[in-house]
Amino acid sequence: MKILVCISKTPDTTTKIAFTEGNTKLDENGVQWIINPYDEWYSLVKAIELKEKDAAVTIHLITVGGADTEPIIRKALALGGDEAIRVNNNSNDSFVVAQEIAAIAKEGAYDLVLTGKETIDYNSASIGSMLCALLDQNFISAAVKLDINGNSLHVVREIDGGEETCELNLPAIISCQKGMAEQRIPNMRGIMAARTKPLKVTEASVSSATTHIKNFELPPAKSGVKLVDPANMDELVRLLKEEAKVI
Amino acid sequence: MVLIYIDQDQQEIKKASFEAISYGAALAKQLGTTAEALLLGTVKDNLTDLGKWGAIKVHQVNNTALNSFDAKINSTVIAEAAKMLGATVLIFAHNLNGRAVAPAVAVKLGAGIVTGACALPKTDAGFVVTKTVFSGKAFASIQIDTAVKVISINQNSFGAVMSDGNATVSDLALTVPASTLKITSVNKIEGEVPLTEASLVVSGGRGLKGPEHWGVLLDLAKALGASTACSRPVSDADWRPHHEHVGQTGIQIAPNLYIAIGISGAIQHLAGVNRSKTIVVINKDSEAPFFKAADYGVVGDAFEVVPALTAAILKSKSNA
Numbered sequence: 152m153k154i155l156v157c158i159s160k161t162p163d164t165t166t167k168i169a170f171t172e173g174n175t176k177l178d179e180n181g182v183q184w185i186i187n188p189y190d191e192w193y194s195l196v197k198a199i200e201l202k203e204k205d206a207a208v209t210i211h212l213i214t215v216g217g218a219d220t221e222p223i224i225r226k227a228l229a230l231g232g233d234e235a236i237r238v239n240n241n242s243n244d245s246f247v248v249a250q251e252i253a254a255i256a257k258e259g260a261y262d263l264v265l266t267g268k269e270t271i272d273y274n275s276a277s278i279g280s281m282l283c284a285l286l287d288q289n290f291i292s293a294a295v296k297l298d299i300n301g302n303s304l305h306v307v308r309e310i311d312g313g314e315e316t317c318e319l320n321l322p323a324i325i326s327c328q329k330g331m332a333e334q335r336i337p338n339m340r341g342i343m344a345a346r347t348k349p350l351k352v353t354e355a356s357v358s359s360a361t362t363h364i365k366n367f368e369l370p371p372a373k374s375g376v377k378l379v380d381p382a383n384m385d386e387l388v389r390l391l392k393e394e395a396k397v398i
Numbered sequence: 399m400v401l402i403y404i405d406q407d408q409q410e411i412k413k414a415s416f417e418a419i420s421y422g423a424a425l426a427k428q429l430g431t432t433a434e435a436l437l438l439g440t441v442k443d444n445l446t447d448l449g450k451w452g453a454i455k456v457h458q459v460n461n462t463a464l465n466s467f468d469a470k471i472n473s474t475v476i477a478e479a480a481k482m483l484g485a486t487v488l489i490f491a492h493n494l495n496g497r498a499v500a501p502a503v504a505v506k507l508g509a510g511i512v513t514g515a516c517a518l519p520k521t522d523a524g525f526v527v528t529k530t531v532f533s534g535k536a537f538a539s540i541q542i543d544t545a546v547k548v549i550s551i552n553q554n555s556f557g558a559v560m561s562d563g564n565a566t567v568s569d570l571a572l573t574v575p576a577s578t579l580k581i582t583s584v585n586k587i588e589g590e591v592p593l594t595e596a597s598l599v600v601s602g603g604r605g606l607k608g609p610e611h612w613g614v615l616l617d618l619a620k621a622l623g624a625s626t627a628c629s630r631p632v633s634d635a636d637w638r639p640h641h642e643h644v645g646q647t648g649i650q651i652a653p654n655l656y657i658a659i660g661i662s663g664a665i666q667h668l669a670g671v672n673r674s675k676t677i678v679v680i681n682k683d684s685e686a687p688f689f690k691a692a693d694y695g696v697v698g699d700a701f702e703v704v705p706a707l708t709a710a711i712l713k714s715k716s717n718a
């Protein structure tokens with residue numbers, strides 16, 4: 152079985168977000184870059200678990216991005232995966248990114264494509280669904296559990312207010328979230344091995360974006376907290392009723 | 399025409415779809431066109447009632463095979479319907495099913511998409527949609543450059559607006575491809591409002607010290623009729639189920655009221671809840687960062703403050 156794991160580079164979760172150039176660009180000053188947590192903790196580790204069960208599994212990683220994504224790809228390779236592909240396209244339009252991934256996925260005839268539920272930067276949650284249309288394969292979103300037996304998949308996905316279990320066959324696209332796997336830390340052997348694993352770079356083949364970012368904005372700051380005496384909860388109830396009008 | 403996808407679950411229309419219709423109707427008005435709804439499958443709800451939320455027509459693909467969700471099939475049928483009806487803008491709720499189909503529909507229509515929109519598009523020059531980015535830490539305004547446009551809207555960001563009106567319902571004859579996946583079971587958490595749909599949320603952190611102490615929080619939630627949430631370490635330690643975990647790596651919510659009990663207010667936690675209309679923080683440490691993001695704060699021990707708040711709520715309810 153051939154698995155393609157989609158890896159995205161995102162700012163670390165502790166990043167205090169700020170913008171530059173008239174609020175049109177993320178201020179990258181001092182930003183630490185990480186593998187998008189959903190890609191790392193859930194889809195990549197899930198793929199590694201599948202390979203640990205079945206040595207015949209091959210794992211390829213794919214990133215669509217510039218050369219600055221390579222440290223992230225090496226870190227992902229240190230966790231696991233046999234080789235990586237970087238498509239040299241800096242677009243942040245999901246449609247463009249998905250088309251680049253679809254081209255690689257078709258060429259490599261992967262059985263399973265894993266993505267994170269969403270990225271923690273643009274939160275588009277779009278790539279898996281777009282691949283469903285581009286590859287014309289089944290897509291299960293927000294999966295919390297996956298078992299594979301030969302050609303058949305048993306997947307549990309989150310639905311609003313619960314979970315749903317589905318059965319289907321490969322090939323398929325699955326977006327992963329909490330529950331899929333347990334976070335791992337790369338070990339020294341993995342880090343050493345990652346240095347020599349193949350990282351292929353292919354040039355961008357898609358250019359026509361369907362959207363573009365005009366500008367960013369930070370949420371308005373709260374005007375300041377109103378402290379209520381812990382011995383006077385009647386007052387808090389009154390404020391919530393009469394001032395905030397939320398209960 | 400603005401076409402709004404009606405999401406159903408076990409033949410019941412989801413609350414998020416009413417909000418999507420209201421959003422679509424407001425956008426249609428802005429664009430000088432009509433708002434029409436699209437339902438796949440059959441539901442128990444009375445479809446003419448969708449007029450109350452602003453749809454003038456409901457197109458129904460009356461095929462019971464569509465009552466179970468399949469992202470591939472649903473997106474194919476929605477895209478065909480959109481082409482047949484000549485929709486120029488498609489609206490989805492950014493709930494779990496909406497996320498699974500809207501981007502696929504956009505691909506099939508060659509349309510630009512903005513997911514997680516939190517306001518009506520600006521259409522005076524171009525078509526610019528504002529969405530949350532960095533998991534709630536910021537907003538981005540994104541221009542859609544294609545003729546057909548797809549938007550999914552964040553839940554609780556616009557509000558369902560009720561008026562009077564009846565929609566006309568008509569069947570849409572479309573071939574439905576056969577699904578190749580089988581849904582073998584559905585587990586719903588009984589009697590609970592899904593967190594993303596809840597307007598009142600009570601949330602607990604590590605300050606509650608252990609699962610055995612959740613009673614005070616649950617009593618408060620019950621008194622308010624609120625849903626419950628928690629911080630990440632709480633769900634990581636299995637004190638509470640994973641689906642209650644809110645924050646940058648959990649779910650992002652925007653209820654009318656968010657009460658945080660024994661939560662310090664780490665940046666990753668705030669990202670998931672800072673769009674709440676009103677935030678109340680109960681924490682024994684007056685220096686807890688969460689107070690900076692709060693509207694109301696109580697500095698005190700949760701085990702004393704929370705039962706007192708519950709009692710005050712019950713008292714005010716019995717007086718009403």
Ligand SMILES: Cc1cc2nc3c(=O)[nH]c(=O)nc-3n(C[C@H](O)[C@H](O)[C@H](O)COP(=O)(O)OP(=O)(O)OC[C@H]3O[C@@H](n4cnc5c(N)ncnc54)[C@H](O)[C@@H]3O)c2cc1C
Pocket residue numbers: 164188602603604605606628629630631632643644645646647648659660661662663664665666667670680681682683686698699700701
């Ligand atoms: C990559 C990454 C992603 C993350 N994503 C998330 C996320 O999505 N969501 C999330 O929540 N966290 C996330 N975190 C974790 C986050 O950084 C914090 O560690 C976490 O939010 C802290 O949880 P807490 O507030 O419950 O616990 P603590 O920080 O331990 O705070 C406990 C609070 O309880 C108060 N307290 C103690 N006793 C009492 C009492 N008797 N009465 C009242 N108050 C009391 C204390 O004063 C303290 O403020 C993430 C971290 C990382 C590294």
